[in-house]
Amino acid sequence: MRFFYLALLFTLFFSCTNNNTKTSNLINLIPESTDVVIKTSNLENLKNSINNNDFLSKYSSSESFKNLESHLEIVSHVKPETNILICFSKDDNDSLQYSLITKYNPNLFKTDSLKNYTEELLTYKNKTITKSSLNNKFIYSTLIDSVFFASSSKILVDNVFKEINTNLDFEKIYKTTSDNKTASIILKPNNALLKSFFVNDSLNLESFTNYIAVDAEISQHEILINGITKATDSSKSLINIFKNTNPQENLVQTITPANSDGFISFTFNSFGVFKENLDKYNKKDSTGIETSLFNNIIEVGVIYEDKNKAIVLNSTDVIATKDALLDNQNRIDTYRQIDVFSFSKPDIFQNTFTPLINYRNANKYCVLDNFFIFSDNIEMLQNIIANYQNKTTLRERNYFKNIKTQLTDESSLLQVTSPSLLKNIISKNGVNDSNYKVSSYKASAIQFIYDNNFAHVNGIIKKNKTAASLNSISEELNIKLENDLLNTPQFVTNHVTNQKDLVVQDINNNLYLISNKGKILWKKQLKGPVLGKIEQIDIYRNGRLQLAFATPHRVYVIDRKGRDVAPFPGKFNDDITQPLSVFDYDRNKKYRLLVTQGKNILMYDVKAKLVRGFGFKSANGNIVSQPKHFRIGSKDYIAFKTDSKLYILNRAGANRVTPKTTSNFSDEDIFLYKNKFTTTNKKGDLITVDSRGNTATQSYNLSENHHLETTSKTIVLLTENKLTINNKTIELDFGYYEAPKIFYLNDKIYVAVTDTQSQKIYLYDSQAKLIPNFPVYGNSVIDLNNIDKDKNLEFITKGENNSIILYQIN
Incomplete structure (x- = not known):
């Protein structure tokens, strides 16, 4: 909490x-x-x-x-x-x-x-x-x-x-x-x-x-804020010193060394108006103070470096500003062909700009193009000169460029802080933990842009991430939930952005929809665990997608906002024993929802009504595989099996193919491989059946706890620690391996397998070659896809018991 x-x-x-x-x-x-x-x-x-x-x-x-x-x-x-x-x-x-x-x-x-x-x-x-x-x-x-x-x-x-x-x-x-x-x-x-x-x-x-x-x-890795601030009494609130002035472009970052601790910058289009507002705030009459030095200044900044400070003036008329300094031309040093002069009025900055500036010792200065820099520390001035000439200022650093995209170019007041100054601000607010590390927050910023009697506010605290090298695997997100995960996370399509979100369920049967940035969009408690994979359908045929799935006693259809789509959820007294099968025979969005209960199959439409004309009565035993729809040529096939029989039906539920064999089938799914219905038996044999019922058996010496996965042209088998991809066998380290998964993306086949004992994820291509930089850490099977607008693939897996890890393949 x-x-x-x-x-x-x-x-x-x-x-x-x-x-x-x-x-x-x-x-x-x-x-x-x-x-x-x-x-x-x-x-x-x-x-x-x-x-x-x-x-x-x-x-x-x-x-x-x-x-x-x-x-x-x-x-x-x-x-x-x-x-x-x-x-x-x-x-x-x-x-x-x-x-x-x-x-x-x-x-x-x-x-x-x-x-x-x-x-x-x-x-x-x-x-x-x-x-x-x-x-x-x-x-x-x-x-x-x-x-x-x-x-x-x-x-x-x-x-x-x-x-x-x-x-x-x-x-x-x-x-x-x-x-x-x-x-x-x-x-x-x-x-x-x-x-x-x-x-x-x-x-x-x-x-x-x-x-x-x-x-x-x-x-x-980021906190962004934007909003407004307003002060009702212009004489008592500092933000109103910018009243009747126009914000100018902040440029102090172009003179600030990258190895400094940060800066503060304030701007105005009229020094006279700004000074009048500031004097009113400070309740003082400073008409007798000579301020001609600032007549052509549109920006004033303070650069911080350890305990040292430097004042920066950004001039619109360099010659006029130099003329204001004619009485201060005593050169005391030259560094990299830049002269450093003494300055006889070091307290003018605090006297003029208090409380924005509380530094009164700036007794030296130098000039770099349109910038006039004042400090009492000559080494700091030399550091500013060197970094400016070497183009190693804050402006050139990628971490500054990354936060600058969230800020406006012109602002009345801008503060940019390094990790040390950020930690200093944190301690001012009562957190003084020496173990609190912020070194990876290279630049944080807050800015105020004065408008008509109020000011806009923008702020950013962002962790600096090292750019991923080519072919590397980078961890993009590690999302922790309050409870342990019940199942493995999977991607689903976001029809609004045409990108991918992810869904997962926890042990309290809460289903989460999470954006690809890690934001929980909603959380919904279900009546039981989700069976198998969640499908997506367009129930209204308008391009908006819903989630469709079954739990042991419910069939759910849920919209993007987490709301049940009427008349769902459908309630069932008897157990649902296989994942919900969703068929779209002609790809016209006239969906059929198949519910498996023991040895029975029920077919529903999207109005939760039983489909008339589907005549399958009952199998000869409990159905051990999820019913699947295949199309060969112009014919549709519905396939599933029991321990001893393979069923291949037509749309009406009548037998379309009668396999010319019986077998003691395994619980592995049925696939369509090279236009043949393909599965395995408990002896570890590969069973294939063609559209005429001709059956072939091929021995692969598979153990009883084997796994099978195919596409139309690729077959993958896993038995103990041996992974076979299209007849090429890899001997893995001994472990406990989840079922392999095949992904076809960007005209390329990927095969993923996870060893939950050693917590390693392996990813291979169709030639059984390990993808560079694998294995990586993970505790479940993965889902692989391109989830955003870049060309890189991402995959999700379970991390710790309550966490989801999103990786990117660079």
Whole structure:
């Protein structure tokens, strides 16, 4: 449950005044004392995204987070179907309290299976409040006009029965947030949780603005935020010093050495207007201070290097700025043909730009093209000169280019930090764990772009990934779920993007649809485990795909949003014993759904009605293979088998082919190989049957626990540690091997096999040659495909018991 508290560190606000409104709007029930509001339309994805995010997951060792996690344990059992607001506030004793607000649904708070759970009803003064306890942690809840309100504070629940109030300005801010991101957060600056995100100690949220509202998109290696900030009093909030100025292009990165610790840059199109705003904020009259040095400056920056600093001025008129420095032409050094001069007014920067700059020792300077750089450390100036001439500045680094794509070119205020400064900011917010490693976060940034009485906010914290070399295998995602996996993950088609998502089920029978970026799109509890592979159908014949599959007593058809498609799920009293078979005989989307129950087969249409005219009655024993549809020429065949008989039927369920043999068949599937129905028997022989019923038996000396997989022209056999691909046999290390799988992609055959004993995945081509850089780590069979817009193939497998690994073949 640490996800609630963790999210606060990367987002933002709230405040209330009076105006009567209706309670049907969730925001009208937000407690007036709230410091932080987190909105999400997918609570499961928020929890998963934060638990899987490399940066946020590092906070779990913090004692303050662990303490909050225990208090929020009961919240993890809330299952909202729409937006939920999570609010944090301080009570009169300065203790942190939380509240939850969402639309009520019958499955919102299921408590039947919870251990150590109790509840009681408190009824008084026409109020009914439920007091719930889980492991001695309490939460109070009630319903207000179909809205569920719950809080750790009974006082906050009592207050929602009083007059409902809200702030119209806040409501406007709230409406700027999205319902499609991981979360939206509104943060009050003077809260006790997030003090600052600035390097400069003189800058803090309380003095910077009144509130910030952002959408946060959290993936495994990246946190992106974008939103707005607004200050109502222009004289008290620093963000308003940019009022009536236009943001300019930030260029300090072109002069910042790649080995520095980062920089802060602020811009304006008129220094005069900017200075007037800043003087008003600082409540001082600085008309007597000589500032002609800044008359042609559109950008001011501070570069950080260990304990040293350098001031950068970006001039639009180099000659005029040099003229302003005529009294400071005492050369004290020359480095790489660049002169370094002494500067007699080192405190002018702090006197003019406080609190943005709190550095008053810049007594030396040099000039590089249109940049004027000031510092008291000559070695720092030399480092800036060398990196600028060598083109090894921050601007040239790929990790900076990667974050720059998420930022605008022009901003009023931009801060870019290295790992050391990022860790410094983290410590300012109360996390001082020496084991917290951020060295792979080469560049993080936040920027503000002033607009008409408000400012846009963009931010990014991104883990730097080394570019994958050719033919390498790179781990792209490692998605951890709350529970262990029940089955192996598989790809499914996303009809919106024409890319691939993935589905998997956990041991609590929850089915997950997860994007190829690792975002949980939905989680749905099923009545039992999924049997076999999940199929996709277009039930409405409009290009939109649904998931179709069976569990032991249900047949499900589920749409992309996780909703059951009526009239499904179909319910069955007797056990369904094989995976659901989906046939589309003429590829016209008139689907047939075959349900296997012991020795019987039932055929349904997409309206869940039995298909008339399918006349198969019963097999001679339990069916041991999933029924399959094949087409040879213009004829259709439905094939399955029992222990002693192979059935090959026509569409109507009558015998189309009668094999001229009987055998003690294995449980392996039936395949169509070289236009022959192909399977094996328990003795390890390969059995083939042609369309006239002629049968051939070929001995491969297979063990009883063998596996068979074919395409129309490729055959793969696995027995013990011997893998045979088209008559070429490979002797593998001894282990426990899952059934091999064949993939045909980009006109190439791939054969995958996994040893779950040594946790190794092998991938071969059709010539039985191992693909370079295999084997790799994995604990299940794989699914292989091209899941995105690049040309590289990806595959998924089970990692640890509760994790899914996505690899890319480069």
